[in-house]
Amino acid sequence: MQLLLNLDVPDLGQAEAFYVAAFGLAPARRFGDGVLELLGAQAPVYLLRQAAGSEGAAGRVRSYDRHWTPLHVDVVVDDLDAALERALAAGATREGEVREAAWGRIVRIADPFGHGWCLLQFLGRGYGEIAS
Incomplete structure (x- = not known):
C-alpha cells in the first residue's frame, strides 16, 4: 500500500513556501497550475489549489480558517x-x-x-x- 497526503490550499505559491520552510519538503512535479508534489517525507505531499468557498466534501464549503x-x-x-x-x-x-x-x-x-x-x-x- 502506498500513502499519499493531499492538502487543499487556496494559494499554491504561499503553500509551497510554507511547507518548504517549515518542514524542509522539496518541490518535485507540477501538474498544471493546480497541483504541486512535495517530496522529503515518507509519503509524498500534494498541494491541491482549491478556492475558498468552493464545494468540499459532503457538500460543505471550503474554509481555510x-x-x-x-x-x-x-x-x-x-x-x-x-x-x-x-x-x-x-x-x-x-x-x-x-x-x-x-x-x-x-x-x-x-x-x-x-x-x-x-x-x-x-x-x-x-x-x-x-x-x-
Whole structure:
C-alpha cells in the first residue's frame, strides 16, 4: 500500500513556501497550475489549489480558517525546539505548550491554511516506552 497526503490550499505559491520552510519538503512535479508534489517525507505531499468557498466534501464549503478534523499529521523531528522555531518562522501558529511524556515531546501547530499538525520528538524507545 502506498500513502499519499493531499492538502487543499487556496494559494499554491504561499503553500509551497510554507511547507518548504517549515518542514524542509522539496518541490518535485507540477501538474498544471493546480497541483504541486512535495517530496522529503515518507509519503509524498500534494498541494491541491482549491478556492475558498468552493464545494468540499459532503457538500460543505471550503474554509481555510482554523478547523477541526479527526485526522492530523505528526511530523517526527530530531529536535522539537528547532523544528517549532522553523515552523513558526514560516507562518505556523502554535497551539498550546510542548507536552512531555515517557515516549517523547509533542506540540500542536496549525499551518496558514487551517490544517492541524503536531511536531513530535521521540525520546528513548519512542512509543516502545509505553507499549505492552
